[in-house]
Amino acid sequence: MKFHSCSRDGIFESVLGKYDPTIDKNWTSMAELSKHIFTELYPESKIIEASSDHEISYNHLFKTARKTANQFREMGVESGTLLHLVSENDFDWLVVLIASYLNGYVIASSHPVSPWPEVSGGIDSQCATVLVLTRKCYDRLRDEIDNPFLSHIFVTDNSGNRDSYEISLTCIRREPKKVPKYDPEELNGVCQFLFSSGTTGKAKPIKVTCEMMIHSCRRNSYPGCTEYSRSISLVTQPLTHVGGLIFGVMVGVYNGATIVLADYPGSLKFLDLIQKYKLTHVSVVPAVINSWAKYPDLEQYNLTSLKYVLTGASDPNFELIHKFAQRSGNPSLIVKNTYGATESNSCTFANIDSIPTNPISIGLALPGITFKIADLNDPPNFITEAGKQGELYIKQHYGFPLYFNDPQRTKESLTEDGFYKTGDLATLDEEFQVFISGRLKDAIKFRGFTLSASSLEDAVMQSDLVADCAVVGKSDPNCYQIPVAFVVLVNEAKLMEEKLVIESILGHVASHVSEYKQIRELYIIEKIPRNTNGKVQKFILNKLL
Template sequence: MATHVFRGIQRLNRVLDASIRAFNSTLKCTASLQTKIVKGSNGEKFFLSNDISYPETLVHEFIWNNIENYPDHVALECGISGKKYTFAQAKDATNYIGRSLRNIGLKEGDVLALVAPNFPDTVLGFLGSLSGGFIVTPMNPYYTVDEMSKQLLRANAKAIITSASVASTTLAATRACLSPETPFIVIDDKTGSIPEGSIPFDDLIKRGKSLPPISTSRIFDDIATVPFSSGTTGLPKGVMLTHRNLVSNIMMCQSCLDDSYIPTTSTHQEVIPTILPFFHIYGLNGVVLSRLAFGAKMVFIPKFVPETFLDVLQKSKATFLYCVPPIVLFLSSSSLVKMQHLEYIHTIVSGAAPLAKSDVDKLFNKFNIDPNIIKFRQGYGLTECSSVAFVEDGKKFSSIGKNLDGCLARLVNIETQQDIVTPGENGELWIKGPHIMKGYLNDEASTKEVLTEDKWLKTGDIAYFDEDYDFFITGRMKELIKVKGFQVPPAELEALLRAHPDVDDAAVIGIPHAKYGEVPKAFIVMSKDKKLTEDDIKNFMKEKVSHYKQLKGGVVFLDEIPKNAAGKILRLKLKNDY
């Protein structure tokens, strides 16, 4: 109890210290404005939100806009090696990187693939590429060679930035599909050797110091990054996100989280352990870029190892924790976790997948946490909206809360396509705002499927709202399987399974899993006179897909995959039967 009281006094002092400094009025969360349903010019009925203002500037310029107030504060730190950069050093480094990338022959508008775990240099590579006038496609560093090759080709990558720990796989993918002259840049993460012929990442910074400054013609509505997402259906697609998309969403989040986030001053700096992968939009824009822009210290953890994660929490004196449901479940269930690991935490935000109130209660009850000391909030978003669309205010843990300032929302009846204005009635969730993607890369057909002519994004998620206008996700129209926040398209796994010489047909569904949210379960029709076991199928997939796409839900052998007259797999029947 004494610890809670002391920490409460500490937090109050920090708040009072921050309150005497003028905080940009555009960031003030005007929660007093109640959500309303209004009628639009085209007759649509949508949920109103507060207006939001944001500067029309490029992402990298926005990130460094206020660092004169805290140039010597640490911006980026590796939780493993201790390597760190202050805000001033990080800004300079990104400028040098941009110059060097142009100097080695890359042209403005070229796409660079960023394939690395969470390191400070990974962020520098992203922002440095933007400062050089390039576009970045972040990639999962744990992809297989085949998975990497597909994204490199679809994104038309002209250069690679990777790290020593995954350099061999990345190099194999690069050689398999790109020109031998493709610049191959490697971050020395001290885990292995740098392949011969590659460019050491540190050299970009060293050489850039002596190169002249560069200018770009990139504008606010140009594409900044192309993360890949499965969208509402089908195989992974490149999501074209502009500088406007990213900057506006950062400001939208800040507007509704400013009561949780304490501004950086001479006496206080938020410390955020960064375990969420940087290649995922949540980790990229929802956490790292949004918090750097307001002076937080980011402590990077390249891979989740329980002991390492907890050690970083304690030693860094972490104050603000962004996580996904499996991490919340780990904190509440693992005997390794002690109250000392959460001693300085004042806010926990969970996203990427739904979390039940009972899961949050379990964590709070474990340590007898006062919700006034540690506030819990849940958010909702997707790659196509630059990360975040809804945030819950800490009162209804099972809800995704209300639409962010600047984000309009609609509920549309799936059958009638009429707007829903009655609490408790389910419909497809549509959203609109400056954070909505430009479209899918080189895929006009898929873009038209999810973006209406007046720019409403059809999320494919089923939701309802209650009398307080808080929203709840109840299911998905789309058939994607969401494993630990990652989207796994059944069509991708089915195509691979059908490539097995002894498999005639296959179907994949997601089944509930206590730790991962969902996991893939396969249904197999064997070729005549062939004998396969569950292990045969699982081992076949092991070398072809990443760990979160593995068939952890098991394998069932059938005589026939149930389909409708048009040949579409009846996944609901599979779920009901099995």
């Protein structure tokens, strides 16, 4: 079976078919779609705030957002305003988001624990003039808040539960010292910004249109993709990121799911939340599943409600996934490898329940997605044969607005025919299944060989002594680069002599990979630096070399 069809010019299309844009023609704004979902389709569906253990209905959330939208207008915040939010994963976040849709603002956000220079940098790159913070975030940052573009600062306070939940705004007016410079035409149709992952440096604001949002919800609701309908789904990725907001909340509410909002709890605290709320769906990076599989007390938890684990951002270790499924009493647990990018606004590939794809692959291109694999040595040419590595290019029917206020970066990220250069290395098999083998910038050039950092990380993680790891390339005068591993040890290994631990891990890797792929240096550290979406920040590790 061929999982994707291929044209003569190397363009692949999924067997799932094309996207029909006329399906969603009735929705011209996120305000209209939000009203339809929250008050007409699923008014009684629930959103639960794990930090307070409170719950409210979709309908009440929308009514609260409408009142908040009125408060913003009464305090002089006009349509078209660029607004920046700093909030935990809670009700207030969603209320301000929907209020922004209703009033025609363009919203972006920062993680609730971001230091002020990082928040201020986000305000600058977004050209925001209004800042909204929850009371907790404001109390943490109040002595540092200073940005020349800001004209209004709002602080949210909330009270009540269920149908009594309310939000109030305290407004602090300021005289802006500067006027942000950008082309207003660039914001036509834009409802919000999402920031890129920042794994290679400073995060960048990416434009999201109403059309993109609606299509993302629909394609990620393809039968057998996420199966969010009637689910109880946990959202812990920060809502500032595509994984939390789009793939977590928006696709969930589009299907009427019960959404449990929580700030990232740490790998093992997830288990408490699964047990408490009888969760059916969680979305986590592979490193979290790995830690569950190795947790000595896993059997003490009742995790039988869990049906789906959606994963991505790095290669899943299916040996550890199988171990987790067996130990948790969930042998039929479905773990899905997915693929997407902030630039594409959600998942573009996923394994589908009814189609027997290789689970290690990223699955099928979802409707509306076409792709190419560019030859690394000759990018104008594209790969159609199995086993040859290239860079994955993807295209979606509504295009890629990409980076706000940065036309040069946008131009460099697209081909002339509208494909987005993902920066991910990919290969095909004989059935045209797609496998991600690493990042183009993560490829390690060793003595003429191109090594995949992610495949070496998989080999390191197979050691029972390792709880987490990352592999980077270190400059070397003789080999150009050598592969270097940073590892976090499991508790038992921390009691052993460090030299023996290092020898054991290196020996384990050497027995699983070819000689030229072996780890040349290994360092034990306390924690692998990751961004708020769980992706390794390798630029930080490179500074340690």
